[in-house]
Amino acid sequence: MARKATFYHAGCPVCADAETAFAQALDKDAFDVEIVHLGEDKSRLREAEAAGVKSVPAFVIDGRAYHINFGADLAALK
Amino acid sequence: MARKATFYHAGCPVCADAETAFAQALDKDAFDVEIVHLGEDKSRLREAEAAGVKSVPAFVIDGRAYHINFGADLAALK
Numbered sequence: 001m002a003r004k005a006t007f008y009h010a011g012c013p014v015c016a017d018a019e020t021a022f023a024q025a026l027d028k029d030a031f032d033v034e035i036v037h038l039g040e041d042k043s044r045l046r047e048a049e050a051a052g053v054k055s056v057p058a059f060v061i062d063g064r065a066y067h068i069n070f071g072a073d074l075a076a077l078k
Numbered sequence: 079m080a081r082k083a084t085f086y087h088a089g090c091p092v093c094a095d096a097e098t099a100f101a102q103a104l105d106k107d108a109f110d111v112e113i114v115h116l117g118e119d120k121s122r123l124r125e126a127e128a129a130g131v132k133s134v135p136a137f138v139i140d141g142r143a144y145h146i147n148f149g150a151d152l153a154a155l156k
Contacts, residue, residue, distance in 0.1 A: 005103075017142070018144065021137075021139045021140070021142070021144055022100070022104075022144070025083075025104050025105055025108060025109060025139075026103050026104060026105065027103055027104065027105045027106065028105065030103060031103060059099075061099050061103075062099070064095070064099070065147075066096065066099055066100070066146050066147055067146070067147055068144050068145070068146055069143075069144055069145055
Protein backbone atom coordinates (compact mmCIF):
# COMPACT_ATOMS: atom_id res chain seq x y z
CA MET A 1 0.00 0.00 0.00
CA ALA A 2 1.28 3.48 -0.82
CA ARG A 3 2.58 5.64 2.02
CA LYS A 4 0.87 8.97 2.52
CA ALA A 5 2.95 12.11 1.91
CA THR A 6 1.34 15.50 2.50
CA PHE A 7 2.98 18.57 0.99
CA TYR A 8 1.96 21.82 2.72
CA HIS A 9 2.61 25.09 0.95
CA ALA A 10 1.32 28.64 0.69
CA GLY A 11 1.80 29.50 -2.94
CA CYS A 12 5.15 31.23 -2.32
CA PRO A 13 7.99 31.00 -4.88
CA VAL A 14 10.07 28.81 -2.53
CA CYS A 15 7.00 26.57 -2.16
CA ALA A 16 6.42 26.28 -5.91
CA ASP A 17 10.05 25.41 -6.46
CA ALA A 18 10.01 22.73 -3.76
CA GLU A 19 6.79 21.33 -5.19
CA THR A 20 8.41 20.90 -8.59
CA ALA A 21 11.57 19.41 -7.12
CA PHE A 22 9.95 17.01 -4.65
CA ALA A 23 6.18 16.72 -4.60
CA GLN A 24 6.16 15.76 -8.27
CA ALA A 25 9.33 13.70 -7.96
CA LEU A 26 8.36 11.14 -5.34
CA ASP A 27 7.90 7.59 -6.53
CA LYS A 28 4.21 7.41 -7.43
CA ASP A 29 4.14 3.66 -6.79
CA ALA A 30 5.33 4.18 -3.23
CA PHE A 31 3.62 7.43 -2.26
CA ASP A 32 0.15 8.84 -2.31
CA VAL A 33 0.97 12.58 -2.42
CA GLU A 34 -1.57 15.16 -1.27
CA ILE A 35 -0.85 18.85 -1.87
CA VAL A 36 -2.41 21.31 0.60
CA HIS A 37 -2.38 25.11 0.12
CA LEU A 38 -2.54 26.38 3.70
CA GLY A 39 -3.19 29.95 2.57
CA GLU A 40 -6.41 28.86 0.86
CA ASP A 41 -7.37 26.05 3.19
CA LYS A 42 -6.82 27.36 6.71
CA SER A 43 -8.87 24.49 8.14
CA ARG A 44 -5.80 22.29 7.61
CA LEU A 45 -3.48 24.51 9.71
CA ARG A 46 -4.27 22.67 12.92
CA GLU A 47 -3.38 19.27 11.46
CA ALA A 48 -0.13 20.64 10.00
CA GLU A 49 0.87 22.15 13.34
CA ALA A 50 0.00 18.93 15.15
CA ALA A 51 2.43 17.08 12.86
CA GLY A 52 5.19 19.52 13.78
CA VAL A 53 5.10 21.80 10.74
CA LYS A 54 6.62 25.19 11.63
CA SER A 55 7.02 26.71 8.18
CA VAL A 56 6.20 26.03 4.55
CA PRO A 57 7.06 24.39 2.27
CA ALA A 58 7.04 21.16 4.26
CA PHE A 59 6.23 17.51 3.87
CA VAL A 60 4.65 15.26 6.45
CA ILE A 61 5.59 11.64 5.79
CA ASP A 62 4.78 8.86 8.25
CA GLY A 63 3.77 11.51 10.78
CA ARG A 64 7.09 13.38 10.66
CA ALA A 65 7.59 16.93 9.42
CA TYR A 66 10.30 17.72 6.87
CA HIS A 67 10.83 21.43 6.25
CA ILE A 68 12.36 22.21 2.87
CA ASN A 69 14.16 25.56 2.83
CA PHE A 70 12.04 28.41 4.15
CA GLY A 71 9.15 30.12 2.40
CA ALA A 72 6.86 31.39 5.14
CA ASP A 73 6.27 30.89 8.84
CA LEU A 74 3.07 29.05 9.65
CA ALA A 75 2.09 31.92 11.96
CA ALA A 76 1.95 34.25 8.94
CA LEU A 77 -0.86 32.15 7.47
CA LYS A 78 -3.28 32.39 10.39
CA MET B 79 17.35 11.00 -19.33
CA ALA B 80 17.24 10.89 -15.56
CA ARG B 81 17.83 14.12 -13.65
CA LYS B 82 20.69 14.13 -11.20
CA ALA B 83 19.87 14.50 -7.51
CA THR B 84 22.71 14.64 -4.98
CA PHE B 85 21.92 14.02 -1.33
CA TYR B 86 24.55 15.44 1.04
CA HIS B 87 24.61 14.22 4.61
CA ALA B 88 26.96 13.70 7.53
CA GLY B 89 25.67 10.56 9.17
CA CYS B 90 23.61 12.48 11.73
CA PRO B 91 20.22 11.12 12.90
CA VAL B 92 18.38 13.94 11.11
CA CYS B 93 20.32 13.04 7.97
CA ALA B 94 19.51 9.34 8.19
CA ASP B 95 15.85 10.10 8.68
CA ALA B 96 15.78 12.44 5.66
CA GLU B 97 17.61 9.84 3.59
CA THR B 98 14.95 7.26 4.35
CA ALA B 99 12.12 9.71 3.72
CA PHE B 100 13.43 11.28 0.51
CA ALA B 101 16.63 9.90 -0.99
CA GLN B 102 15.11 6.45 -1.21
CA ALA B 103 11.70 7.80 -2.18
CA LEU B 104 12.42 9.74 -5.34
CA ASP B 105 11.13 8.27 -8.57
CA LYS B 106 14.00 6.05 -9.76
CA ASP B 107 12.88 6.42 -13.38
CA ALA B 108 13.20 10.21 -13.16
CA PHE B 109 16.21 10.61 -10.86
CA ASP B 110 19.75 9.38 -10.66
CA VAL B 111 20.37 9.78 -6.91
CA GLU B 112 23.90 10.06 -5.56
CA ILE B 113 24.43 9.98 -1.78
CA VAL B 114 27.49 11.83 -0.45
CA HIS B 115 28.71 11.62 3.17
CA LEU B 116 30.48 14.96 3.64
CA GLY B 117 31.98 13.89 6.95
CA GLU B 118 33.83 11.04 5.23
CA ASP B 119 34.40 12.70 1.86
CA LYS B 120 35.52 16.24 2.60
CA SER B 121 36.73 16.66 -0.98
CA ARG B 122 33.07 17.16 -1.94
CA LEU B 123 32.54 20.08 0.49
CA ARG B 124 33.60 22.68 -2.08
CA GLU B 125 31.10 21.46 -4.67
CA ALA B 126 28.29 21.36 -2.07
CA GLU B 127 29.05 24.92 -0.97
CA ALA B 128 29.21 26.10 -4.57
CA ALA B 129 25.67 24.75 -5.09
CA GLY B 130 24.46 26.75 -2.10
CA VAL B 131 24.38 24.03 0.54
CA LYS B 132 24.61 25.61 4.02
CA SER B 133 23.70 22.64 6.20
CA VAL B 134 22.99 18.93 5.97
CA PRO B 135 20.90 17.04 5.15
CA ALA B 136 20.38 18.71 1.78
CA PHE B 137 19.62 17.83 -1.80
CA VAL B 138 20.98 19.52 -4.87
CA ILE B 139 18.64 19.05 -7.81
CA ASP B 140 19.11 20.87 -11.10
CA GLY B 141 21.79 23.00 -9.44
CA ARG B 142 19.54 24.21 -6.61
CA ALA B 143 20.01 23.44 -2.93
CA TYR B 144 17.12 22.12 -0.84
CA HIS B 145 17.81 21.95 2.88
CA ILE B 146 15.68 19.42 4.73
CA ASN B 147 15.32 20.22 8.42
CA PHE B 148 18.65 20.83 10.15
CA GLY B 149 21.23 18.25 11.13
CA ALA B 150 24.59 20.05 11.07
CA ASP B 151 26.10 23.23 9.71
CA LEU B 152 28.49 22.70 6.82
CA ALA B 153 31.13 24.65 8.74
CA ALA B 154 31.14 21.92 11.41
CA LEU B 155 32.35 19.39 8.82
CA LYS B 156 35.49 21.22 7.73
